[in-house]
Amino acid sequence: MEGYIVSLIIFTCIFALFSLGLNLQWGLTGLINFGHVAFMAVGSYVVVILTLPGYLKEIPTQLLDEFNWMQETPWVAAGLQSLATILPQQIPLIGAVLIGACTAAGLGVLAGVATLKLRTDYLAIVTVGLSEILRSIALNEEWLTKGTFGIQRFPLPLSTLNPNVIMRMGMIVVLTIVLGLALWHQWQWAKRTMRSASAQALLRSSSLLLGYLGSLLGVVVMVGWGSQQLKASAAISNGVTGAFLIGAIALLIGLYRWVWLTWMSSLPALTEGTALITSITVTGLSLWLYGYGSSAIYHYDRNPTKTGLMWISVLLVALTFWALQRLSNSPWGRVLKAIREDETVATALGKNVFWYKLQSLMLGGAIAGMAGALYAWQLTTVYPDNFRPIETFNAWTIVVLGGAGSNVGTLIGAIIFWAYQTLTRFILGDVIPLNDAQIGAFRVMLIGLLLMGLMIWRPQGILGNKEELTLDR
């Protein structure tokens, strides 16, 4: 369990980081980037190529083997051979990550110069193409990427570390500080939100809300349990189980929606109650995860690679989040928002729109590049197939779910996305009368369905601002 939770935290952090980059580009600047995974791929490959001992040195030789004309042209051959002697065996991890992020930013410049003069929808198409071109290159240029064989056994961060008690305590303290700051901000927000309600109304609305959500959870678990029993018993056909499940879900949605519309939605101090319940849930959940995380660090030698990676990931997400939050609320962020709203106005007010868009692409790309490094370390192998367009759309799901333009929303979106991935992986197979291949497809369908529901009932996402959507231009 602990190992699984640690791995889950890492995945959540990777996708949070990846999506934060996209949120900067799309949520803040309005650039429709459907090729975000390209930045991640570049980050992954650069880090891996630079850190695998001896790999970088071999590239010139590989090139000579690959292309005959290089061997036949004396000055190219000589140049490559001397390059092989100059190139270092490997580069320290931190340096490699920085170079990887810079290369991803460079890709942003390349993509930007080529496409930013295009209107938004064309940019979207070009970026999809870009990410697929990059994947094809990774697939075919074996001298650089080993193609479908992939690259393995590259060094992982902190994996050879054998920290003594003091170091481990230090790592836990850092984690505690991050969590403390996050919860402090959460409760500051809750306090601000709840200020407008009287204690009595708050108590009433929050307890009713707790009852509503708690009973919903209970009934859902019961339906799931019932379905599981039906599926397990050989006497009952899958059709009956399916009918039971669909009927029960339809009934539940109808009932709870009716209750919501009749009593809950008109409750005084509902927003405040929601804030309270949310804060309590977030606190409970994060403390639970923190327990596993700190226990994993305390028993560092049980699983040194994952534990070290988890610590780094959490730290990197926290730092990036903080940096982006500053940016979003700064004059710089204001210019990006203005460009998102109306480029012409930004130009008329003396802002160099092209340069700001380029900065946004570069910075978002660099963040995705760092996410790529973490991704490579988490998977411990790098294949071109890790970077299919679906990863881009997962990031889009996360950003849309959380609310475009909101960094906090993006973090929450990442957490919900991975909670969904995990829960459905373990539970759905037992509950729904489908075979494993069907379940896999069904999970993706369900995400589509959830997104459709979100677009209909809460188009602004979880933390988005409804008021902003309804404003005319």
Add this chain to the structure above:
Amino acid sequence: MIDKPTSQHPPENDALASASVESPHHMPAADSLDPATALLSAAGLSKHFGGIKAVQQASIHVPHGSITGLIGPNGAGKTTLFNLLCNFLTPNEGTVTFDGDVIHMRQPHEIAQLGMVRTFQVARVLSKLSVLDNMLLGAQQQSGETFWNVWFRANRVRHEEQHLRDRAIDILESVGLAPMAHAYAGALSGGQRKLLEIARALMVKPKLVLLDEPAAGVNPTLIQQMCEYIRTWNAHGTTFLIIEHNMDVVMSLCDRVWVLAEGKNLAVGTPHDIQTNPQVLNVYLGIDNEPKS
């Protein structure tokens, strides 16, 4: 007394002549109409869209400290001329000089940075930003608009932001929008949006503001106020070039009016001249007042 620009007679010479003859008390000095000393000076501007010649050989000169009007019937090419002046559209021919710089090859944002700001015919406020943020966006050379400064020079950025906030609130107060400072700009009424757009242009600390129909769709009371504001800002040294259909506004505000018809200069003169100019009446009302030869 009526100017009729032709290719042999550039309009500014006639304008010069008429100004020196009339020179009412509020008129700028005659030499300020000289293109060499004008704040903004465009000569021989042309713009073609395919076969359509939207603007042909148009010229305009805006003296320092003046309020200059630009009128003409619908489709005369006034807004296109504005776009050419700010280089939102690149002219096919002609030159634009602003405050000693030749600007028709510059990027539009550079032109704004030089101190020449425009507004739009349909007010373009950034709806999803607050009124205050709309205003702050107008300020030039903010150190906080460079992203590393946000991280590494946080104090300077905060200090500057506070200063700009004060200035923005001052301007908003002067136009009566201060109570709305923290509302979304999208929540403003049409007239308030026009005001916000002008106020935002002033945040640039411009030398010249180009207003495209500031009074269009604005109620009469607000129009009066708007004229007052423009006069006040003009008295503080901002030059204005105004496209306007509302003749009362043009007549009460402008020192000098340029008339454009079918993309060409038709006339230039004091508001009084223009009002009695038979050619202008002709293009506006279709009355043929020209003496038959």
